[in-house]
Amino acid sequence: MCMTGEPAQIGSLYDNCYSDAAAGYPDADYTPAVSPSGRYANMTAALASLSRPILFQICDWGVDFPSAWAPALGNTWRITNDIIPAYRTVPRILNQAAPQTDFAGPGHWLDLDMLEVGNNVFTVPEEQTHFSLWAILKSPLVIGAALKDTYTSIAAASLATLMNEDVIGYNQDSLGVAASFRRRWTEDGYEVWAGPLSGNRTVVALINLDDTARELTLNFPDVGVQKVATVKDIWNNITSTNVLTSYTAPVEAHGTLLLEFIGTTTAGSYSSNDSKTSGQTTTFNKVYGSTTSNNYTATIHFASAMEASSTVDINNNPYTLPAGSSVLTAALSLSATNNNTITITSPTTPLSLTLTPPNSTFYPSTPFSLIGTSTFTSCSGLCAPVGSKIGYLSPTGSASLNITSPSTSIQGAKLAQIYFCNNDIADSTSWTDGTNTRNMTISVNGEVTRIETPLSGRSSELFSVGDGWFDTGVFKVLLEGWKEGGNVVEVGNVYGSEGIVSYGADFVGMGVFW
Incomplete structure (x- = not known):
């Protein structure tokens, strides 16, 4: 509820900020004629006139993209339609949160809606995922279950989830920065969110999107880290030390590998402690490559400079270390592993x-x-960085380009960044099968990779140019099939006929890491 009159009229003129009527329920078609932000501004002014602190929680169900205006007016704001008592609601809400997390900060946060933990509608691993992600995105943790009443008592496992002090601590962390969406491995069925904590710590959540339990591996460089002094595995209740490059652990179906990193080094940085030396040979293992390429640059710092120039072999390739220098820079080949x-x-x-x-x-x-x-669409200077995009990608609509690899490139899997637009918001479909995603396929010389993109829209779907469909998101994906010389690349949605969203996300462009 919010105020439609002047501050002096508090208590008499309230209605639902979403409705154009003087009273009643929200417009059923989710299309108010004017932005509700002005009405919330009235309430902000009224609350500011009071002499006590008040938590002001804003709700327009995300339709007018309140992340653009609510931080200046209130403390939290709902970004989606209501949560429902089915696990599919969790990824649906996260897919809508993905382009919005940077709007949150100390004193103002995204509201992902109440918690379903304890309502006997999720499995324990699903409840842990739900609680973990709401916590690290800094959403209000509003318990939506009866802890104990005449008819029921909350299950012990659910109560243990709600009482986990580490997870609550991430939510209440003094830094106040929400975790963000980092990567999704669509065909492998998992995704990663991560964010900073106070004390130079990091929290990471790897979500198992599959319906089966399995071991999953987090590659630290995917969250900007190479080595971790202490890894706290929250739900497995394991602590590990001096972990290099990656961490592997069992994750239940729809469960989450929730990790706290304490003491980290930057991705790409290795010290002598991470190597083994025998005579004049030093070996670094567990070296991460994000893409298969000859074009990595290795910078090696040596213990001392040599009086005369000397030969240094790196993976059996000779390089000259000049006299008086203790630093060598060389090109290096790595695989995507x-x-x-x-x-x-x-x-x-x-x-x-x-x-x-x-x-x-x-x-x-x-x-x-x-x-x-498929069709080209001009974006009125938006759809960054191109200004236009290709839409209506479907089983019968695609787009292709012959790409010649650079002369220094080698065949193999390449990291790519797909620039896309998706504002297919699940409003009425949020109660059924709405996901807030669209799919896209990228074929390289006939090898097809599917990606499922979250929303990219960062504008009002009612009042902005392009209604959020001109806002670009970036999706990282490893694409197989590249070869030296010419490559045929085709973007589309070849799986649309199999029930995975008939139309794909719109395509703005792609970056390839050669």
């Missing part, structure tokens, strides 16, 4: 190794050739 090996043979001991991955080459949608029902 977390288990590369780098061997350095030199007369002086390496102290550290820093790896810099290759830059990407961007390919806009404009030179792609349309096939079937």
